[in-house]
Amino acid sequence: MKAASISELKKELELLPAQTVLELAIRITKYKKENKELLTYLLFEANDEADYIKNIKEEISLQFNEINKSNLHYVKKSLRKILRYASKYIKYSGNKQTEIEVLIFYCSSMRNSGIKIRSSQTIQNIYERQLVKIQKAITYLHEDIQYDYNKQLPGLKNY
Numbered sequence: 001m002k003a004a005s006i007s008e009l010k011k012e013l014e015l016l017p018a019q020t021v022l023e024l025a026i027r028i029t030k031y032k033k034e035n036k037e038l039l040t041y042l043l044f045e046a047n048d049e050a051d052y053i054k055n056i057k058e059e060i061s062l063q064f065n066e067i068n069k070s071n072l073h074y075v076k077k078s079l080r081k082i083l084r085y086a087s088k089y090i091k092y093s094g095n096k097q098t099e100i101e102v103l104i105f106y107c108s109s110m111r112n113s114g115i116k117i118r119s120s121q122t123i124q125n126i127y128e129r130q131l132v133k134i135q136k137a138i139t140y141l142h143e144d145i146q147y148d149y150n151k152q153l154p155g156l157k158n159y
Helices: 007-013 016-033 033-043 049-065 072-093 098-114 121-138 145-157
Strands: none
Touching: 016 033, 033 049, 033 072, 033 121, 049 072, 072 098, 072 121, 098 121, 098 145, 121 145
């Protein structure tokens, strides 16, 4: 079965009554946890982006505190897990400013956690990739906001 395009789905949904669209949305959320999380964000958290960012940062902080630093392998796995978590919630928002805030917090938490970033090429690559993502996301913002975020970047680049 071939999936329909977004525009085809949008046209079809516009023709359906509101009750049918509601039933379809509920049915979609039953199949994947990610769909339910996205709908939760859209319904309850999208109107207060600052609180949403604060909640993500709190969870990231908790996860950084639980990292097993006894072995580099565990550190790498933990860093990737935390990054997957952050990326998922960044994707739900779709807001570049949220992406920048969360990634800057991730990088600063990584630096402040006591992990030696230069101890492993993989860890160093994870860190540097996030810096590149931050720089790319900054280019999509207004010039005044770009200036504010660009002032924070040199502190992150010196690891």
